[in-house]
Amino acid sequence: MATLSKRTATASPDTPEAVAPDSRQMILETAARLFRRDGYAATTLRAIAADCDMKAGSIYYHFASKDVIVAEVLDIGVRRVFDAVKQAVDALPPGTGLADTLRCAIETHLRALLLAHDFTSANIRILGQVPLPVREAHRALRRRYERYWVTLLEGLRQRGEIRAGSDLNRTVFFLFGAMNWATEWYDERKSPLAVVASELADLVAHGLHSHDNTTGQPKPTGLT
Amino acid sequence: MATLSKRTATASPDTPEAVAPDSRQMILETAARLFRRDGYAATTLRAIAADCDMKAGSIYYHFASKDVIVAEVLDIGVRRVFDAVKQAVDALPPGTGLADTLRCAIETHLRALLLAHDFTSANIRILGQVPLPVREAHRALRRRYERYWVTLLEGLRQRGEIRAGSDLNRTVFFLFGAMNWATEWYDERKSPLAVVASELADLVAHGLHSHDNTTGQPKPTGLT
DNA sequence: GTCTATATGCCGATAGAC
DNA sequence: GTCTATCGGCATATAGAC
Numbered sequence A, B: 001m002a003t004l005s006k007r008t009a010t011a012s013p014d015t016p017e018a019v020a021p022d023s024r025q026m027i028l029e030t031a032a033r034l035f036r037r038d039g040y041a042a043t044t045l046r047a048i049a050a051d052c053d054m055k056a057g058s059i060y061y062h063f064a065s066k067d068v069i070v071a072e073v074l075d076i077g078v079r080r081v082f083d084a085v086k087q088a089v090d091a092l093p094p095g096t097g098l099a100d101t102l103r104c105a106i107e108t109h110l111r112a113l114l115l116a117h118d119f120t121s122a123n124i125r126i127l128g129q130v131p132l133p134v135r136e137a138h139r140a141l142r143r144r145y146e147r148y149w150v151t152l153l154e155g156l157r158q159r160g161e162i163r164a165g166s167d168l169n170r171t172v173f174f175l176f177g178a179m180n181w182a183t184e185w186y187d188e189r190k191s192p193l194a195v196v197a198s199e200l201a202d203l204v205a206h207g208l209h210s211h212d213n214t215t216g217q218p219k220p221t222g223l224t
Numbered sequence C: 001g002t003c004t005a006t007a008t009g010c011c012g013a014t015a016g017a018c
Numbered sequence D: 001g002t003c004t005a006t007c008g009g010c011a012t013a014t015a016g017a018c
Helices: A023-038 A045-051 A056-062 A066-090 A098-116 A118-126 A132-158 A168-184 A193-206 B023-038 B045-051 B056-062 B066-090 B098-116 B118-126 B132-158 B168-184 B193-206
Strands: none
Touching: A023 A045, A023 A056, A023 A066, A023 A118, A045 A056, A066 A098, A066 A118, A066 A132, A098 A118, A098 A132, A098 A168, A098 A193, A118 A168, A132 A168, A168 A193, A168 B168, A168 B193, A193 B168, A193 B193, B023 B045, B023 B056, B023 B066, B023 B118, B045 B056, B066 B098, B066 B118, B066 B132, B098 B118, B098 B132, B098 B168, B098 B193, B118 B168, B132 B168, B168 B193
């Protein structure tokens, strides 16, 4: 990750990560954190600069405008969660079933969204607040991530894991909504993220309905 | 639209609805429409006033501040969808099952959210943008609406319609996310709202998984 | 690369005439 | 109840010194 440009010459290679974030990168990270906390319009360039120990005018050496900053923050947010989910799903054993695949992808998405990166949650938070041109420029990347999920589900359907009769495009929209809305209510202290992910995966895989057969029962401990 | 004020004295009682929106009401409706379209911070009192054929200063005769306006818009948004869903669910025949109950409630919520009222979609759109005190003042009403859905599901569980092992509080959060996110992608021209509602209800009731038994099959037309 | 200083403009809100 | 006029403040963005 990160650009880490410049340092070409001396290139002191100590502490290879979290090292000497150049100003450009620090501005982006600060912007993501403040956008996430305060929203787009309420975050001023003065505030971003202050948190970088700079003055507002200096930002314009690195970025042409506030819109350019927010555009890059949006893109990074999607790219990071996209990469994380792709990597996690690729690492699953071949033939992994619907419920486990969903659980893995959902937990990874939620982890990036709720715990890991300011960029990802800032993205969800401010997506509806940015100027329309910025939003439209960002749409292609976002659409690519959505299509990745659709393709994932299509693969599971071809293996007979998903019933016919549901529009998988819409299913992904529903799923994204359920996941992204968690920014509004999830409380890390109340329940582990793995539990939340697992429950959403169960809901999407099996539904709420009590089954008549014993196949889908989550508790095979014969009680009743 | 336009002024229409003055009718104080004569009070002609014709056209009992859509009649003579007093300025206060017109300001609220205009604000809801602009908040929905442009977001909270980007909507200025000058723009609201202009769409009401007024000047910005005149708004302060009816409202003490912008925050007071947005607070009322938020509350109206939840109250309308709440009333609509409660009324629709109450009208269901006693003993209506899980899938049909969900379909009814979901479709009514989505209809209010996506088609009927600027207030409802403005609520979802700007909820994350308003100043914290406004948001906290609004939280109680919103929480009441969420608890209504939880109670609805608890009733269905007691009747044996819902499997054990899922936290219904979280289920409602998931469901709200799936529904409210539709403001970001739903296109009236592409698919009827009833289809979207039906598909979400099916997803939540039965899940994606292909069943081994024939009970839950949506297509009993024996083909394969 | 960062600074100071400032141009330019719009915002929410208020005062007082009508 | 609506107007005009304006206050005080803060925003983005720019110009030029260091």
